Amino acid sequence: MAVFEAVAEAPWSRHELRGEVDASRVTIARILREFEDRNWIEYSGQTYSVTPLGEWVCDKFTHLVDEMEAEHRLRKPLQWLPADVVTFDIQCLRDAEIILLDESDATALIRRIVEFHRSGDWVRGVARVAAPVFVENQWELTIHGETRVEIVVTPEALDTVRNHPPSAQRFREMLDAENACYSVHEDIPISVGIVDGTVGINLTDDQGVLKGGLVTDDESIHSWAVELFETYREKSRPVTPDVISA
Known part of the structure; x- marks a missing residue:
């Protein structure tokens, strides 16, 4: 998600992403390759940017993460x-x-x-x-x-x-x-x-x-x-x- 959200905000090179995201070069490369295979991001020149499909997926997934964080915060008090x-x-x-x-x-x-x-x-x-x-x-x-x-x-x-x-x-x-x-x-x-x-x-x-x-x-x-x-x-x-x- 850190990689996805970064690319969704602005184009990044693979080197820049390594500095932005706390992950190894191999992990960054694997994630970017998987996102490209799903047509969520595209590589142009030296940078990766989000596609319209990827922008949609990132927006919905980010919303889901926010909802699950809210659910986790309320889980204990709601039992009472x-x-x-x-x-x-x-x-x-x-x-x-x-x-x-x-x-x-x-x-x-x-x-x-x-x-x-x-x-x-x-x-x-x-x-x-x-x-x-x-x-x-x-x-x-x-x-x-x-x-x-x-x-x-x-x-x-x-x-x-x-x-x-x-x-x-x-x-x-x-x-x-x-x-x-x-x-x-x-x-x-x-x-x-x-x-x-x-x-x-x-x-x-x-x-x-x-x-x-x-x-x-x-x-x-x-x-x-x-x-x-x-x-x-x-x-x-x-x-x-x-x-x-x-």
């Missing part, structure tokens, strides 16, 4: 994305930011989620779990800021809040705020956050352990995330202070 929830074309994730759990810095993923929630003026989403650090962050955004927060959570998430007194106090304060709205739904399949026009998707394994996340501003995924949020919000019931105090 539930297929029955994904109704968008996964190719839309090709340029997504991927954040994976780093054993050498276990808090890096949490910090990135907090940073993501702080990146806009309107936070919406569905959440399967809760953690004191997230409650604290949302409390600062709403009580000490002007961010609008609307989140649908599971009963398990509310249990986590209820069993942590500082979080419970923060949560009760947010329930009284005009710019915070929380509701509960029993069965949320995935945690998804929407901050303005950007979407964050939490990746968890079969045991519900957080393994990573995806962040993207793809319009198709944003539409999917908004529809997911609105669907669960319509089926949810408001969280009231007495629920947290129970």
Whole structure:
């Protein structure tokens, strides 16, 4: 491919290609001969140049290589994305930011989620779990800021809040705020956050352990995330202070 791409860009002599591509003289000669036999390149004077057929093949093959590189990058995180929830074309994730759990810095993923929630003026989403650090962050955004927060959570998430007194106090304060709205739904399949026009998707394994996340501003995924949020919000019931105090 290095030889093919070089010749497709501009004519090269065999000597020049040896200096451009890290390969032996014999290897360069073999590759050029094979390309000539396929009519992908042609030799004229002292240089090799691409033919129209070769230009077409190089363009398509380069595109395939790019696609396979994107697939390789997404292969690991996509194993934690539930297929029955994904109704968008996964190719839309090709340029997504991927954040994976780093054993050498276990808090890096949490910090990135907090940073993501702080990146806009309107936070919406569905959440399967809760953690004191997230409650604290949302409390600062709403009580000490002007961010609008609307989140649908599971009963398990509310249990986590209820069993942590500082979080419970923060949560009760947010329930009284005009710019915070929380509701509960029993069965949320995935945690998804929407901050303005950007979407964050939490990746968890079969045991519900957080393994990573995806962040993207793809319009198709944003539409999917908004529809997911609105669907669960319509089926949810408001969280009231007495629920947290129970």
